[in-house]
Amino acid sequence: xxxxxxxxxxxxxxxxxxxxxxxxxxxxxxxxxxxxxxxxxxxxxxxxxxxxxxxxxxxxxxxxxxxxxxxxxxxxxxxxxxxxxxxxxxxxxxxxxxxxxxxxxxxxxxxxxxxxxxxxxxxxxxxxxxxxxxxxxxxxxxxxxxxxxxxxxxxxxxxxxxxxxxxxxxxxxxxxxxxxxxxxxxxxxxxxxxxxxxxxxxxxxxxxxxxxxxxxxxxxxxxxxxxxxxxxxxxxxxxxxxxxxxxxxxxxxxxxxxxxxxxxxxxxxxxxxxxxxxxxxxxxxxxxxxxxxxxxxxxxxxxxxxxxxxxxxxxxxxxxxxxxxxxxxxxxxxxxxxxxxxxxxxxxxxxxxxxxxxxxxxxxxxxxxxxxxxxxxxxxxxxxxxxxxxxxxxxxxxxxxxxxxxxxxxxxxxxxxxxxxxxxxxxxxxxxxxxxxxxxxxxxxxx
Numbered sequence: 001x002x003x004x005x006x007x008x009x010x011x012x013x014x015x016x017x018x019x020x021x022x023x024x025x026x027x028x029x030x031x032x033x034x035x036x037x038x039x040x041x042x043x044x045x046x047x048x049x050x051x052x053x054x055x056x057x058x059x060x061x062x063x064x065x066x067x068x069x070x071x072x073x074x075x076x077x078x079x080x081x082x083x084x085x086x087x088x089x090x091x092x093x094x095x096x097x098x099x100x101x102x103x104x105x106x107x108x109x110x111x112x113x114x115x116x117x118x119x120x121x122x123x124x125x126x127x128x129x130x131x132x133x134x135x136x137x138x139x140x141x142x143x144x145x146x147x148x149x150x151x152x153x154x155x156x157x158x159x160x161x162x163x164x165x166x167x168x169x170x171x172x173x174x175x176x177x178x179x180x181x182x183x184x185x186x187x188x189x190x191x192x193x194x195x196x197x198x199x200x201x202x203x204x205x206x207x208x209x210x211x212x213x214x215x216x217x218x219x220x221x222x223x224x225x226x227x228x229x230x231x232x233x234x235x236x237x238x239x240x241x242x243x244x245x246x247x248x249x250x251x252x253x254x255x256x257x258x259x260x261x262x263x264x265x266x267x268x269x270x271x272x273x274x275x276x277x278x279x280x281x282x283x284x285x286x287x288x289x290x291x292x293x294x295x296x297x298x299x300x301x302x303x304x305x306x307x308x309x310x311x312x313x314x315x316x317x318x319x320x321x322x323x324x325x326x327x328x329x330x331x332x333x334x335x336x337x338x339x340x341x342x343x344x345x346x347x348x349x350x351x352x353x354x355x356x357x358x359x360x361x362x363x364x365x366x367x368x369x370x371x372x373x374x375x376x377x378x379x380x381x382x383x384x385x386x387x388x389x390x391x392x393x394x395x396x397x398x399x400x401x402x403x404x405x406x407x408x409x410x411x412x413x414x415x416x417x418x419x420x421x422x423x424x425x426x427x428x429x430x431x432x433x434x435x436x437x438x439x440x441x442x443x444x445x446x447x
Contacts, residue, residue: 031072032098035109037388039430041076044109044250046414048072049405051257052266081173087121088128112149112249114142115174123188141248143227146411154195154224155179167290170345181224191221198226208239234258273404276415278446281382283439285340286390287431296342299439303335313363320370369397381423391428409442410434
């Protein structure tokens with residue numbers, strides 16, 4: 001089953017008339033997803049597609065809709081680390097778009113590690129969506145067991161560690177210093193918080209429904225869901241079928257499609273829509289997460305690599321060309337050359353002290369985008385990208401209209417092929433996702 005991801009570089013009016021109708025005369029689009037960053041949008045779109053939902057994802061707001069029917073629309077935004085007001089405004093624009101094209105159920109997708117500050121942006125966006133939809137209750141379900149994100153007694157775990165004892169404790173933008181979701185929520189959510197603990201989830205959908213109903217009777221606005229196993233996601237999906245707004249990580253999408261498949265409503269996708277080809281390529285790593293640091297260190301043992309120098313990004317107008325020329329001179333090896341801005345927590349701290357945080361990050365993204373454009377002009381067609389901001393910079397620079405989804409490389413990361421140019425293929429990897437040998441594994445899938 002083919003999934004299309006629309007990547008538009010600008011916000012333009014949508015043409016509603018091109019939405020197709022099903023046999024009941026209503027829009028075929030049903031589930032509308034608002035994702036808070038680009039890799040997160042790709043993450044959930046891949047799980048929805050693998051589960052059998054005909055899915056379309058937009059990076060921003062599209063000019064019009066494709067004429068094929070769709071079961072889900074995913075709008076990828078860049079609202080994780082902006083101001084809370086900006087995040088709310090963009091999320092509400094996305095909601096209005098999804099309503100206009102016929103979605104009648106909605107899903108706010110945030111990171112499985114609940115990346116946020118004391119002020120937001122998860123809480124303000126959830127509150128704004130509830131108000132806009134005239135609702136008073138939803139669930140908080142960040143868990144993604146397949147990638148080691150579980151919730152027990154309301155505490156969020158990353159693999160076997162509490163969130164606050166994992167590498168997320170030193171995240172450069174959103175350091176997570178607590179693991180109790182209710183405490184993380186207190187400063188940014190305005191309503192009352194309750195819990196559905198694992199004994200109810202293990203008892204099945206009926207018990208979960210009863211607990212959710214009891215919480216609503218108590219005036220609770222948000223129910224934090226315990227999830228220890230993959231099958232718990234299907235239980236929660238079944239128990240919340242009447243809920244108009246869901247919120248969580250991409251894991252709940254796995255449960256949603258599994259539940260619908262069990263009822264005969266979906267047929268899981270059979271085979272990928274394309275096989276990635278072996279061609280000229282590059283790896284670009286911008287994330288400073290622990291997993292990307294591990295992946296970069298591993299990959300540097302087998303491939304040529306070059307560090308992206310901050311000072312040069314800020315002051316050398318020819319630096320993008322220098323980097324592009326270096327990549328072009330190292331394309332004959334077994335593995336793609338690597339450009340990386342990835343740093344350890346201490347290196348990142350030193351960099352911020354020297355250059356400042358925002359200016360250097362913007363300069364690096366600008367250089368990376370220019371490098372991608374220069375390489376594409378010279379016939380480089382494969383881009384393996386680590387980091388949400390870095391992925392967004394490459395996507396914007398290349399101006400690809402859309403993508404079809406291929407096979408998953410690792411859970412939450414799929415191969416993507418440009419819709420209007422089958423020589424362009426991508427993998428956009430969230431910083432903390434993927435096995436240590438991710439970059440090698442991805443290339444071994446190319447034929």
